[in-house]
Amino acid sequence: MATTKRRALIEERVVALGEIHFATLANEFQVSEMTIRRDVDALEDKGVVRRVVGGAIALVGKSSEPTFESRAAQAAVEKEHMAGAVVELLRPHETVILDSGSTVLAVAKAIRGRGLGLTVVTPSILVAIELADDEGTTVLLTGGQLRPGELSLIGPEAEATFALYNCDTYVMGVAGVDGKRGITEYHREEGNVKRAAMRAADRVIVVADKTKLGRVQLMSIAALGEVSALVTDGLETDSAVQTAAEAGVEIICVDESGAQEGAL
8 A cells, every 4th residue: 555545544543543552453464563653753753643642643633532342441440540540639537529430440449448528519320320329429419411422411510510519639630631722621521510510529530541631622621730739650751741740740651550640
């Protein structure tokens, strides 16, 4: 296959899917990963993609939100490691807002059995179920309209719930973390709930896997400087991570073994 045609197909793929992986493309096109990296470099120069560890993410357009099931299956081990790092930041007897989404659901699973005595406020049915019978944990579920697939609660009732409580910490899952655009989300009503949750909390911990770094989605949630901590499996050298650190955000990078690589 000609280089120009292969690069055109890679461009179509990353715009459609939001992200690509070097190994997958190398196998598909029957070329070396080095060749795919050169293709991606050319697309990065064109402003179509941004390289991340092991692949690239789309920079043009706003990708649609993947299903909850696909997100939950993706990088499950890495999410467990990030979840463990988040729980280490929580203090006993805090009132904690746990967001909806697959990554924060992993945080809920990591809370089980820790004996932290938390009060958890959540718009996520799945998080509520996960912690409903955890000894010492009190679960408060927001009101609102049930969002199919995601099983999260959205709308004015969900937003209004957060005005009732003074919370210590908000653990937020996000669709994008960008040095310029800050924290972004796919879904407008989910974004409004996140904003309301931020207003109710003294501290905001964003947990985002490396594919979210450098990505910008439709709904703006907050500037990086409004975040207290960022927990990620991305690299400290990532430009979004560095910009967050410069904005005063505590950075915790978790490597593939689960170890924390020099929190910034």
